[in-house]
Amino acid sequence: MAKGSVSIHVERCKACGFCVEFCPTKVLALSSAFNSKGYHPPQMVAPEKCSGCDLCGMYCPDFAIFGYRLNAADSANAPDKEATDAR
Amino acid sequence: MSTIPINPVLPFLRTDRMPTIWCPGCGIGTTVNCFARALLDSGVDLKHLAIVSGIGCTGRVAGYVKLDSFHTTHGRAIPFATGLKLANPKLNVVVYSGDGDLSAIGGNHLIHAARRNIDIKVICVNNLIYAMTGGQTAPTTPGHVITSTHPYGTFDPNFNLPHLVEAAGAVYVARWTTFHVRQIARSMAEVFKKPGFCFIEILSPCPTLYQRRNKMGDGLDTMKFYKEHSKIKNGVSTSEVGLTRNGDIIVGKFVDRDRSDYLTMAHDQFVEALGDRYVDECAAECCEEGI
Numbered sequence A: 001m002a003k004g005s006v007s008i009h010v011e012r013c014k015a016c017g018f019c020v021e022f023c024p025t026k027v028l029a030l031s032s033a034f035n036s037k038g039y040h041p042p043q044m045v046a047p048e049k050c051s052g053c054d055l056c057g058m059y060c061p062d063f064a065i066f067g068y069r070l071n072a073a074d075s076a077n078a079p080d081k082e083a084t085d086a087r
Numbered sequence B: 001m002s003t004i005p006i007n008p009v010l011p012f013l014r015t016d017r018m019p020t021i022w023c024p025g026c027g028i029g030t031t032v033n034c035f036a037r038a039l040l041d042s043g044v045d046l047k048h049l050a051i052v053s054g055i056g057c058t059g060r061v062a063g064y065v066k067l068d069s070f071h072t073t074h075g076r077a078i079p080f081a082t083g084l085k086l087a088n089p090k091l092n093v094v095v096y097s098g099d100g101d102l103s104a105i106g107g108n109h110l111i112h113a114a115r116r117n118i119d120i121k122v123i124c125v126n127n128l129i130y131a132m133t134g135g136q137t138a139p140t141t142p143g144h145v146i147t148s149t150h151p152y153g154t155f156d157p158n159f160n161l162p163h164l165v166e167a168a169g170a171v172y173v174a175r176w177t178t179f180h181v182r183q184i185a186r187s188m189a190e191v192f193k194k195p196g197f198c199f200i201e202i203l204s205p206c207p208t209l210y211q212r213r214n215k216m217g218d219g220l221d222t223m224k225f226y227k228e229h230s231k232i233k234n235g236v237s238t239s240e241v242g243l244t245r246n247g248d249i250i251v252g253k254f255v256d257r258d259r260s261d262y263l264t265m266a267h268d269q270f271v272e273a274l275g276d277r278y279v280d281e282c283a284a285e286c287c288e289e290g291i
């Protein structure tokens, strides 16, 4: 069960790839979808591996992603991408 | 259901001004992210904090932080910050600017603020170039680099900024790259508590105006280069940390020493010269009003 999750602000992303590259457990990948500026924002491809360490959040130059820890009850129903996009 | 926390850095940012002007793969935003985390971790009083930037891509930081901030003229962030600090000694004053702003047009201010040990914290985002104006050679540009003003490659020696500011008198000198996010945040939090002239150099990718002409790939390529070629050497002599185009990057905390800062020296001198006739007006009045 995942210990953490990420919240992604799709519209703020410029697809630099820093979060994808430096996630220690390779949770993320740039998606094939576009945001309105034409960039490919990241998505979780291995959500079960997310520790919520927030390294992705520290690397992001555009404040478009951050990681957070889930407590045991939360990890059963980790929020899906749509639910987190608004932040 | 789980509650999703908000991004911890948002309270420190003017999100209404975003997206930022910074290019994809630019490292300046990463440094700001680290700065916001340092503010969180250090618990520094935001009412007594001011950020001063000069002009340049890095100079834009002043406009994106939700703090008392000043976007001053090119090269003059340090003199502006000096005035701010001397008039309001209880303010924590941070100068946040680029390598060109701080070491070229503002180079004289840099060395004299270090010599006088003015109690300001200088964060220098070093992308090795004048980025905003089109990629001209800066005093920090290493040799054998193509720039808009050196189309056949640079040949004049570059400044080793940690060595320069240590020689001039800085009490705290560190260098990191934008790969070293945790270390940057830790150094920033450390200097908020350190009296005197502190200097943190952060090497940062500029894919648009440094890398492109030199076929160095994108911002992520430079981040990977930082990861592979940085050597952490805390306490190493700053004479050994000069930068070359493709060589290793020595990072770490190089200097952490103590000496009286400018206001303390001024106070001591006035007391010595004037004795009881000296009234420290600022300590007596303006600082108590809670700026």
Ligand SMILES: Cc1ncc(C[n+]2csc(CCOP(=O)(O)OP(=O)(O)O)c2C)c(N)n1
Residues within 6 Å of the ligand: B055, B056, B057, B058, B059, B074, B097, B098, B099, B100, B101, B102, B105, B125, B127, B129, B130, B131, B132, B133, B138
């Ligand atoms: C008095 C004056 N001279 C020159 C300029 C043009 N100018 C604007 S930014 C800049 C250099 C910026 O380089 P740096 O400080 O390294 O910032 P960067 O854009 O690389 O972050 C120059 C020369 C100016 N704005 N004002």
Ligand code: SF4
Residues within 6 Å of the ligand: A004, A005, A006, A022, A023, A024, A025, A026, A027, A028, A049, A050, A051, A052, A053, A054, A055, A056, A057, A066, A067, A068
């Ligand atoms: S929070 Fe940590 S583990 Fe999760 S995606 Fe971000 S970097 Fe990876």
Ligand code: SF4
Residues within 6 Å of the ligand: A012, A013, A014, A015, A016, A017, A018, A019, A020, A041, A042, A059, A060, A061, A062, A063, A064, A065
């Ligand atoms: S680090 Fe930020 S801007 Fe870069 S790809 Fe990830 S979310 Fe997008």
Ligand code: SF4
Residues within 6 Å of the ligand: B021, B022, B023, B025, B026, B027, B028, B057, B058, B127, B131, B132, B205, B206, B207, B208, B209, B210
């Ligand atoms: S020109 Fe260079 S320094 Fe300026 S925003 Fe673009 S990448 Fe960053």
Ligand SMILES: [Mg+2]
Residues within 6 Å of the ligand: B056, B098, B099, B100, B125, B126, B127, B128, B129, B130, B131, B138
């Ligand atoms: Mg520069």
